[in-house]
Amino acid sequence: MKVTVCGAAGGIGQPLSLLFKLSPYVDELSLYDVVNAPGVGADLAHICTKCKVSSYLPANDGLKKSLENSDLVIIPAGIPRKPGMTRDDLFKINAGIIRDLTIGIAETCPNAFVLIISNPVNSTVPIVCEVLKKYNVFNPNKIFGVTNLDIVRSNTFISQLDSTNQSKPEDFNIPVIGGHSGETIVPLFSIGAPQIYSSLSSQQKASLINRVQYAGDEVVKAKDGKGSATLSMAYAGFELAEKIIKLAVQSSSNSTDSSVTACCYINLADSINGAADFKQKLNSDINFFSVPCVLGPNGVTEIDSSILDKINNDESDLIKVSVDQLYPNITKGINFVKNY
Ligand code: NAI
Secondary structure: OEEEEEOOOOOOHHHHHHHHHHOOOOOEEEEEOOOOHHHHHHHHHOOOOOOEEEEEOOOOOHHHHHHOOOOEEEEOOOOOOOOOOOHHHHHHHHHHHHHHHHHHHHHHOOOOEEEEOOOOHHHHHHHHHHHHHHOOOOOHHHEEEOOHHHHHHHHHHHHOOOOOOOOOHHHOOOOEEEOOOHHHEEEOHHHHOHHHHHOOOHHHHHHHHHHHHOHHHHHHHHHOOOOOOOHHHHHHHHHHHHHHHHHHHHHHOOOOOOOEEEEEEEEOOOOOEOHHHHHHHHOOOOOEEEEEEEEEOOEEEEEOHHHHHOOOHHHHHHHHHHHHHHHHHHHHHHHHHHOO
16 A cells, blocks of 8 residues: 655645554555655654655656555645635645646556645645546546544534533544535534534534634634644544545455445545435535545445435535535636636
């Protein structure tokens, strides 16, 4: 299993690479960045785990060399937010970075899983999909926008509201659907933590949802101009990546196949089981959404649309807002590639 981290020398890239170096499922870790990748690589290579580390800068075809034979590519490359910026403000710079990295993936390792962390995720994932389509190597089952930090945060914040103090954050797995910015983020606490959630007042419920939607701002403000979430993001990105890697490794070693469900922002392609059903229940033709994905050794095998049968009226209203706000974000990403 070879993992490549694009943007490996950054605030997210470094702790994320450390977690991969520690994972028993990763044999080779390839680090790519426009600066300082060799330094991060030399540092990580001294850790006494079996995983081999290599590092590359753009010179001498570095991107292609870093991507060669990769099974999974994870992308935290680009600029993060400063106070007062929205994720959409990052589009101008990050869109081009993501497009160029995806061209490298299309030409070098088109069968790899691709996990996109770089913001605005609502638009960068459509960019990746459009580029891969242009190269005729698009497989919607393997392209993931990483929204797992919204789930990690939801699990943490709901556990803090448990008046009985009986639960731990890691006991929860709150489904979070929609997109990855402000009101496009829709945490479904009524499904993931029905008892605690129903004990809250309307005001508490509203402020919990608002906290999840704007949790990134808490970190941006606290870092006071020095970036956005990095450590919690590295944790969240690794958690999702390791689920995908484990399933792939188990299948190639003929161990018992199993599946797990994780909410990820994906292309709701007609070829994915449950996608059409999900869109019908949303009453929308939206093509990108974070949905509960049933994952197998080759990525998404099915979208669990039954979640939409369980939501309450308030959540249904939040979803409508999310869908409306997501449309222009998606179109922006698609048009960026079409006009290139
Ligand atoms: P950072 O600035 O610390 O690191 C970014 C790294 O990308 C730098 O090392 C930079 O040299 C590298 N880079 C720039 N252009 C590149 C290129 N063309 N190829 C390869 N590497 C390149 O930023 P940080 O804090 O690590 O954030 C990275 C991205 O992740 C930002 O877009 C941020 O908004 C996003 N993010 C996403 C989250 C999510 O939940 N999906 C949460 C937090 C941040």
